[in-house]
Amino acid sequence: MGRTHLPGHAYEHVAAELRGAILGGDLVPGTRLPRHADLAQRYGVSEIVIRQAIDELKHAGLVDTRGRGGTWVRERPVVRRVSSRRYQADRGPQTEPRTSFTDDQGIEWSQYRLDKVYRWTEACDRLAGLFGVPVGTRVLERRFVFYSAGVPAQMSRPCLLASDVEGTPVADPDNEPWPGGTINQLRTLGIEVDDITESVGTRMPTPEETSVLRLRPGVPVFTITRLMRAAGRVVEVADPIVIPGDRTVLDYHVPLPPPAS
Structure with a gap:
């Protein structure tokens, strides 16, 4: 995928696409996200942009990071x-x-x-x-x-x-x-x-x-x-x-x- 030219910051577009996949059920709770390097290649951006996107998803309560264990879609607690x-x-x-x-x-x-x-x-x-x-x-x-x-x-x-x-x-x-x-x-x-x-x-x-x-x-x-x-x-x-x-x-x-x- 080539670099996006939509208005706004690149990390916002990456975060929006990943957020949509999580909320839409394509990335279910417990799923491990691809490595930063792989996501950067997929979206045509730097790893710094990917880290910013992941940080936004963390603040939204959608993913957890486990040190060097990677980033995982957060388990949804019982409602x-x-x-x-x-x-x-x-x-x-x-x-x-x-x-x-x-x-x-x-x-x-x-x-x-x-x-x-x-x-x-x-x-x-x-x-x-x-x-x-x-x-x-x-x-x-x-x-x-x-x-x-x-x-x-x-x-x-x-x-x-x-x-x-x-x-x-x-x-x-x-x-x-x-x-x-x-x-x-x-x-x-x-x-x-x-x-x-x-x-x-x-x-x-x-x-x-x-x-x-x-x-x-x-x-x-x-x-x-x-x-x-x-x-x-x-x-x-x-x-x-x-x-x-x-x-x-x-x-x-x-x-x-x-x-x-």
């Missing part, structure tokens, strides 16, 4: 679905211990692990605005890392109002993980969650998120801000929930009411 109906698992009935997370992951309770850190703090501007309370209101900040069969799969920062939970079993981290999650926790206090809203965004992870979730270069994350309400009052703010973008499909079910007559 988990997070449905708009996922919280039904928390509402019960609880015939056996479970949460919306264990249902999403398709795991048994024994395969579920939750790392947690609790602290009492004062609501900042953003947190107070989400709760609809004055800045400085006392809240319980919880930081969770969720593991599925030993693999870190999600981070979250769910906060509760001290006026609702202080001095109760819900404020004791030793009671985690709690079957039914926050919904069941609040139910034990006479607070029935009846509405949940989630705002979803995407971004590149922070260094901490990359380390904790064991993310590879180029993998973005979903960020979710969740508000739980009871009788119109916000009773929990999870901001943010962080989920690896290469392991998750956000699957929403939107029932439509019959048209007005």
Whole structure:
């Protein structure tokens, strides 16, 4: 193949063709790419251009390099679905211990692990605005890392109002993980969650998120801000929930009411 004369950098065209082959299934996960010298000859470019193209594919999370072992099409991790109906698992009935997370992951309770850190703090501007309370209101900040069969799969920062939970079993981290999650926790206090809203965004992870979730270069994350309400009052703010973008499909079910007559 001769040198390309299309606009743009040569490495971008090489990367685009290899990306198309990977995403189109011509290069399946586990396939080793040809040597740099062979790719350079195929595309009529220098090996420097090939290295630039491979670097772009690495940052996109499509290939891995193994030192002198070559470059391989990256194995695609199992995709988990997070449905708009996922919280039904928390509402019960609880015939056996479970949460919306264990249902999403398709795991048994024994395969579920939750790392947690609790602290009492004062609501900042953003947190107070989400709760609809004055800045400085006392809240319980919880930081969770969720593991599925030993693999870190999600981070979250769910906060509760001290006026609702202080001095109760819900404020004791030793009671985690709690079957039914926050919904069941609040139910034990006479607070029935009846509405949940989630705002979803995407971004590149922070260094901490990359380390904790064991993310590879180029993998973005979903960020979710969740508000739980009871009788119109916000009773929990999870901001943010962080989920690896290469392991998750956000699957929403939107029932439509019959048209007005």
